[in-house]
Amino acid sequence: xxxxxxxxxxxxHVAVPEREVNGATVAEALAAVFAQSPQVRDYxxxxxxxxxxxxxxxxxxxxxxxRQRLSDAVGPRSEICVFQALSGG
Amino acid sequence: xxxxxYVATRKGLFTIERKGGRWSALPPALLGDPVTAVxxxxxxxxxxxxxxxxxxxxxxxxxxxxxxxxxxxASPAYPPQPENAPGSPWKLDQIWVMExxxxxxxxxxxxxxxxxxxxxxxxxxxxWSLMRGLWDRPERAEWSGGGYDLPGMHSICxxxxxxxxxxxxxxxxxxxxxxxxxxxxxxRASGMFALYMPPERQNDPNVQDVHRMVACRSxxxxxxxxHHNAMFRSTDAASSWQEIKEPALSNFGFAVAVDxxxxxxxxxxxxxxxxxxxxxxxxxAVTRTxxxxxxxxVLREGLPPAPAFDLIYRHxxxxxxxxxxxxxxxxxGGLWISDNRGDSWQCVSAHLPPIYAVRFA
Numbered sequence: 001x002x003x004x005x006x007x008x009x010x011x012x013h014v015a016v017p018e019r020e021v022n023g024a025t026v027a028e029a030l031a032a033v034f035a036q037s038p039q040v041r042d043y044x045x046x047x048x049x050x051x052x053x054x055x056x057x058x059x060x061x062x063x064x065x066x067r068q069r070l071s072d073a074v075g076p077r078s079e080i081c082v083f084q085a086l087s088g089g
Numbered sequence: 090x091x092x093x094x095y096v097a098t099r100k101g102l103f104t105i106e107r108k109g110g111r112w113s114a115l116p117p118a119l120l121g122d123p124v125t126a127v128x129x130x131x132x133x134x135x136x137x138x139x140x141x142x143x144x145x146x147x148x149x150x151x152x153x154x155x156x157x158x159x160x161x162x163a164s165p166a167y168p169p170q171p172e173n174a175p176g177s178p179w180k181l182d183q184i185w186v187m188e189x190x191x192x193x194x195x196x197x198x199x200x201x202x203x204x205x206x207x208x209x210x211x212x213x214x215x216x217w218s219l220m221r222g223l224w225d226r227p228e229r230a231e232w233s234g235g236g237y238d239l240p241g242m243h244s245i246c247x248x249x250x251x252x253x254x255x256x257x258x259x260x261x262x263x264x265x266x267x268x269x270x271x272x273x274x275x276x277r278a279s280g281m282f283a284l285y286m287p288p289e290r291q292n293d294p295n296v297q298d299v300h301r302m303v304a305c306r307s308x309x310x311x312x313x314x315x316h317h318n319a320m321f322r323s324t325d326a327a328s329s330w331q332e333i334k335e336p337a338l339s340n341f342g343f344a345v346a347v348d349x350x351x352x353x354x355x356x357x358x359x360x361x362x363x364x365x366x367x368x369x370x371x372x373x374a375v376t377r378t379x380x381x382x383x384x385x386x387v388l389r390e391g392l393p394p395a396p397a398f399d400l401i402y403r404h405x406x407x408x409x410x411x412x413x414x415x416x417x418x419x420x421x422g423g424l425w426i427s428d429n430r431g432d433s434w435q436c437v438s439a440h441l442p443p444i445y446a447v448r449f450a
Contacts (some may be wrong), residue, residue: 046180046181047180047181048169048178048179048180054143
C-alpha cells in the first residue's frame with residue numbers, strides 16, 4: 001500500500017499522521033485519507049478538487065504532473081509526500 | 090467609547106485594550122497566520138477571524154471568549170465551476186470583509202470575497218451559501234482585479250432599517266444593491282467616473298473602482314466612497330453619487346469612515362495618487378469633513394511627520410459605535426487611536442506586522 005506523508009507545517013492546523021492507504025492514483029490515495037480525516041481535504045485541495053496553488057505533491061521524489069484531476073499513478077510501495085510549495089511564502 | 094480594538098495583520102490578530110488610561114496589546118492570537126478580516130459580532134459577542142494561509146487556503150476561526158480560545162468553522166466555498174464559465178475561476182481566494190446581518194437576524198453573517206462572490210451564513214458560520222443572484226449576473230464577466238489579481242468585494246452595508254437591503258462594493262465592479270435579501274441586484278454607481286478607462290467607458294457603473302464604501306448608521310441613505318480617482322457621496326441610498334470636489338491633500342486613498350450619528354461628518358486618509366501610494370509630503374494625515382464634504386480639515390496632531398510612509402489600506406480605518414473614537418492601522422505596522430474624533434492621535438505601536446484591518450469591539 002502506498003504511504004502518504006504530510007508536511008509538518010500542516011500538522012499545526014490539523015492532525016495528519018503518516019498512513020498507508022489503498023489507491024492506484026494520487027486522487028485515490030488522497031480520497032482514502034480524506035475518508036479517514038475529512039477536515040484535511042480543504043487544506044490540500046480547493047473547492048473544485050484541484051491541488052491548492054501553493055501545495056505540491058511528490059511521488060517517490062518526483063513532482064506530480066496532473067494538479068487538477070490528480071491522476072498520476074502510484075505504486076504499491078510508493079511514498080506520496082504532500083508538501084508546501086515555497087511559492088506560498 | 091469602545092475600550093477594545095481588534096487589529097488584523099499579516100501575522101496574526103492583535104487585541105488592543107484600554108486600561109488605566111493607556112492602550113496596550115494583549116498577547117497575539119493566531120500568531121503567524123495572515124488575518125484578512127475580523128468581525129466582532131455585537132449581537133452575541135462572538136469574534137470571527139478570516140485567515141488566508143499561504144499554502145492551505147482560506148480558513149475561518151471563531152472565538153466565544155473574546156479571542157482567548159478559537160475553533161475552526163466552515164469556510165465559504167464556490168460551487169462546481171461549469172465548463173467555459175466566464176470570469177474568474179470559481180475558487181475562494183480571500184475573505185476581504187465580513188459583516189453581521191441586521192439586529193433582527195441573529196446568526197446571519199455576510200462575507201465579501203475575492204474573486205467577488207458574496208456569501209451568507211444563517212448560522213454563525215457553520216454553513217455558507219453563495220448569493221447566485223449577484224454571482225450569475227452577466228456583468229460580472231467584466232469585473233477586474235483592483236489591488237489584487239482578482240475582483241474583490243470589500244464593502245457590505247446592511248441597512249439598519251431593513252436587513253433585506255444590502256449595498257456592496259467591488260474593486261473593480263462598482264456598487265450593487267439588493268432590496269430582497271440578495272435575490273435580485275441593481276448596479277448603483279451612477280455619477281462615478283473612471284479615469285483609468287477609455288473615454289467611452291468612463292461613466293460605466295460596472296467598471297468603477299470603489300476602494301471603500303460606508304453608510305451612516307443613523308441616516309443610512311447617506312453613503313461615502315473613496316474611489317480610485319475621486320471621492321463620492323450619495324444622499325439617496327446609492328441611487329446617485331456626487332463627486333467631492335475639493336478634498337484636502339488629495340482625492341486618492343483607500344479608507345473612509347462616517348460618523349454613525351452625523352451623516353455630514355466623515356474621515357479619509359489620503360495618499361498622493363494612484364502611481365505614488367504614500368502620504369502627501371511624507372506626512373501621515375487624516376482629513377475630516379463636518380459639512381458633507383464641502384470643506385475639510387487636515388488632522389496631524391500625534392501622527393508622524395516626514396519621513397513617514399504609512400499607507401492606510403481599505404479596512405485600516407474604523408470608528409467606534411458611539412462615533413467618538415477612531416483608529417488607523419498602516420501597511421507598515423503603525424497603529425494610532427484618537428479619543429476625540431481625530432483632533433489628536435496616540436501612537437499605540439509602530440512595530441506591528443502589516444495591518445489589514447482595524448475594528449472596534
